[in-house]
Amino acid sequence: MGETKMTMHDWRDIFRAFKMALDPRKMLLGYAGLLVSLAWCTVVVAFSSALQIIDTTPAIFTKLVLSSVKESIPVVAKSVCSAIMSLDVGEFFVFGVLVFGLLVIWSLVGGAITRLAALDYARDESIRLSDALKFARKKLWSYFWSPLVPVIGVCFFAICNVIGGFIGRIPVAGEVFVALGFPFALVSGFFMIFIGAIGALGLCFMFPTISAEGSDAFDAMSRAYSYVLSRPKQFLAYCTVNVLYGFVCLFVIAFVAWLMIRLSFCTIGAGMGQKFSAVQSFLLQKCSIACLGFCSATAPESAASAVPLDRWSLKFLAGMLLVYIFLIKLAVWSFLTTYVFSAKTIIYFLLRKEIDSTDVSDVYLEEDEQTQKKDGTSSSSEGGQENPSPDKEGKP
Structure with a gap:
């Protein structure tokens, strides 16, 4: 008999994340994602440094891994802050290339990990690594755009304010326009805070949403905002348990x-x-x-x-x-x-059960997965029918 997993469907299920994270398939995906990310950053920085676009050397990424967190975090924080404050056009382009590549890498890797975690937690099913990667590849651009939607929203309202500022350069009329329209700029600032803050909190639910529902980036964003705003106490409680x-x-x-x-x-x-x-x-x-x-x-x-x-x-x-x-x-x-991916997937299912009253075992399955499941069920039933036949034939 197979091992029966104890699923409580409450905050205690978060403690299952440790065992789920040690799954060799997930560990292999995470390891490959980190290696490819380091290789991507090293190549981009080395190429940009050779063209004298930036002054950073690619050895910094190896040093970050070989150093301890206690030693590397202050250096990284100081370097990032100083780089953002004095970011020129060339450095901004290199930064954009780095972010684009990392988003593609972790859209594939994170999507596959959350797909494995979703089926593991919700249905106690284990799929092949190739099937998880195939699912993540089909939904690649949904994973890719989901964390960018809040960023695009913040940028939209920021650009609206910048355009208003450009209009304010017009003598007399522009100044009057800004004076009368400044309340709209304040509203725009509020939306930037709202979209950015809630988007950052709900970011952890976007990949699990796509992996569990088979949906798109818009559905991932809407569920992330809905779950954070609908159950803030449960969300904070789950996240506190998860972090500790x-x-x-x-x-x-x-x-x-x-x-x-x-x-x-x-x-x-x-x-x-x-x-x-x-x-x-x-x-x-x-x-x-x-x-x-x-x-x-x-x-x-x-x-x-x-x-x-x-x-x-x-x-x-x-x-x-x-x-x-x-x-x-x-x-x-x-x-x-x-x-992180496994725990956030569990928290997503728990909040979905409380808010949408959706059964935990409800997970999107593709046609080939449904076919494999039906074939497995039919073959087992056929096997059950074949066993009694010798007894029937052996009867006088």
């Missing part, structure tokens, strides 16, 4: 990753001796083996400013260890992405 539980899960995964690397260093170093101590000291100057920064205390031998590696074999060993640490740390962030 997610942080605990991430801490456990990150600690296991750190402990795995640390124990491997200690045991290999005990056998290899001073040579591995030199390699380890070199590595700890280049990267942090901790993901969250809570266990990033370096070894005493790493205090020196520089540790030379005099042989190519030691340099090769250090380089390969850097690659392994990079891949392990990327797996931790892969878990975080799959957890």
